Amino acid sequence: MAECACGCGEPTKKGKYLQGHEQKLRKQLEEKVGGLPLLSSLVKVTGMYAQGQMSLEDLGRLVNRIYQKA
Numbered sequence: 001m002a003e004c005a006c007g008c009g010e011p012t013k014k015g016k017y018l019q020g021h022e023q024k025l026r027k028q029l030e031e032k033v034g035g036l037p038l039l040s041s042l043v044k045v046t047g048m049y050a051q052g053q054m055s056l057e058d059l060g061r062l063v064n065r066i067y068q069k070a
């Protein structure tokens, strides 16, 4: 039996999540970063770093700036 992918530790009967936990995880991620626009920014800058369009130093600076807005 698989464990729910939201991190709650509960076993799932089928699928990756218990009912409603996928949405719960989305909401938690959004709240951790400080809202959907900031989550979007975080994904954007990490994507740019992964594609070699940004230095690690610039990524660190931007990630700090994103979390300071929260």
Ligand SMILES: [Zn+2]
Residues within 6 Å of the ligand: 004, 005, 006, 007, 008, 009, 010, 017, 018, 021
């Ligand atoms: Zn869960």
